[in-house]
C-alpha cells in the first residue's frame with residue numbers, strides 16, 4: 174500500500190490551495206492584529222491586559238529558571254572552607270562524557286581521608302546531564318549556580334578548576350518556583 | 361525659462377518617485393519584514409542596532425545590514441566565469457529597477473499650463489514593456505548560477521528559470537483580460553479607465569472587473585519574486601539556490617532584487633487591479649473645493665493638491681499590497697517543486713485562459 178493512500182485525495186477546491194491559504198492568513202493576521210493593538214496600547218500609555226510579545230529582552234531581563242534546571246557546577250565547601258568532596262571518584266566514573274579529572278590528596282586531619290587536589294571539569298565536553306550530582310555520596314557537587322553563559326576563546330579555557338568550582342555560590346534568585354506565573358504572561 | 365522650470369519640476373517629481381520606490385522603500389522593507397513577522401509570531405523582532413543610544417524600533421538594522429554587505433569580502437570562486445559572475449547581479453537588479461519606469465504614480469500635473477505625465481517614461485506600450493522586463497529578469501538569475509561554477513547553484517538556477525518562465529505565462533495571459541476590458545496597453549490609459557464608476561458606486565477597478573485575473577496575477581507575481589512560498593530557487597535554509605557562491609554586495613544585489621521585485625509586483629497589482637493612483641470620491645471633492653488659481657507661480661492649486669493626493673493614494677495602496685504579500689510570505693511554508701509546477705501549468709494557466717474566453721465573450725456582447 175502506498176503511504177499516501179491513507180489520506181483522502183484532495184478535492185478540487187483543496188487543490189487550489191486556497192482554503193489552506195485563507196485559513197493560514199486569517200490566523201497569522203489575527204495574531205498580527207491582536208499584538209499590534211497591544212503594542213499600540215502600550216505605546217500610548219494604556220495598559221494592555223496581555224503583552225504584545227512573549228519576548229524576554231534577554232541580557233537586561235532574565236527568564237526565571239525552572240527549579241530543576243542544571244546550570245554550571247560548583248563544589249560545596251565545609252564550614253572551614255575546605256571542600257566537602259572526599260575524592261571518591263564516583264562522579265568521574267559515572268560521567269558519560271568523561272570530562273571530570275580528579276586527583277585526590279590526603280587530608281590533614283584523619284576523620285576524613287581524602288580531598289581533591291585537582292578537580293577539573295572540561296565544560297567543552299560536559300553534556301550537563303547531572304549524573305555527577307546524582308552519583309555524589311557526599312552531596313559535594315551541585316549544579317545550581319544559575320550560570321548558563323559559558324564560553325571561551327580556546328578549548329583550554331573551557332576547563333574549570335577546583336578553586337573556581339569551590340568559589341561559586343548558588344544563585345537562588347535566578348530560579349523560580351513557578352516560572353509560568355512570573356514575568357511576562359505566557360500567551 | 362518656463363520650459364526649464366517645467367522640465368525641472370517634471371524630472372524632480374519623477375526622481376522623487378524613484379527614490380521613494382527604490383531607495384527608501386526597499387531598505388525599509390527589510391525592517392517591515394522583520395517587524396511584521398515578529399508581530400505575527402508574538403515576538404518583538406530585531407531591535408538592538410543603535411546609534412548613540414537611539415534604537416528607533418530597530419530601523420537601523422537596515423543600515424547595519426547594508427554596511428555589513430558592503431564591507432564583506434566579495435569572493436569569486438575558483439573556475440568561475442569572472443565577467444559573467446560580476447555582471448549577473450547587475451543584470452538582475454537592472455531589470456528590476458527598469459520596471460519602475462512605466463509605473464504611473466499620479467494623474468497629469470499642469471505646470472505653467474503644460475500637462476506633464478506623472479510617469480517616468482510615458483510609453484504607450486507600457487504593458488508590453490513590463491512583460492519584456494519581466495522576461496529579462498530571469499537572465500540575471502540563470503547567468504549568475506551558471507557563472508559560479510557550482511552544481512548546486514546551477515540546479516538552483518534551473519529551478520529558478522523553470523519557475524519564472526512558467527509563471528510568466530500565467531502573468532501574461534491573466535493580463536490579457538485587463539487589456540480586453542480597458543482597451544489599452546498604456547498603463548496610464550489603463551489607470552485612467554479605472555476612474556469611472558460601475559453602477560454608480562463601485563469604482564471600475566480591475567479587481568472588480570477581473571477578480572480571477574487578480575488572484576492569478578497575485579499568485580504568479582509572488583512566484584516571480586522568488587520568495588516564500590515559491591522560494592524553491594533560493595531555499596536559503598536548506599536546498600541552497602542560485603546565489604550560493606555570492607557574498608558581500610553580490611549577494612546584496614540579489615537580495616535587493618527580491619525586494620525590488622516585491623515592490624514592482626505590488627505597484628503593478630495596484631496599477632492593474634486597484635485603480636493605480638485613482639482616489640475615488642476624493643478627487644471630485646478636491647476639484648470642487650479648491651480653486652484653479654495659480655499656486656507657487658506655476659501650478660494650479662486644485663490640480664496640484666489632486667496630484668499629491670493621488671500620489672499618496674498610490675503609495676498607500678502599494679503599502680497595502682506589500683503588507684498582504686508579506687503576510688502570505690510569513691504564513692505559508694514552501695511549495696514542493698512539483699506543486700509549484702502543477703499550480704503554474706495545471707491550475708493558473710487553464711484558469712487564466714478561461715478568464716480570457718469569458719472576458720472576451722462579455723466584452724464582445726457588452727462593449
Ligand code: SF4
Pocket residue numbers: 264267268269270271272273294298299300301302303304305306
Ligand atoms: S553533568 Fe554529566 S557530563 Fe557534566 S560533568 Fe556531570 S556527569 Fe559529567
Ligand code: SF4
Pocket residue numbers: 257258259260261262263264265275308309310311312313314
Ligand atoms: S564530588 Fe562527590 S562524587 Fe565526585 S569525587 Fe567528590 S565526593 Fe566523590
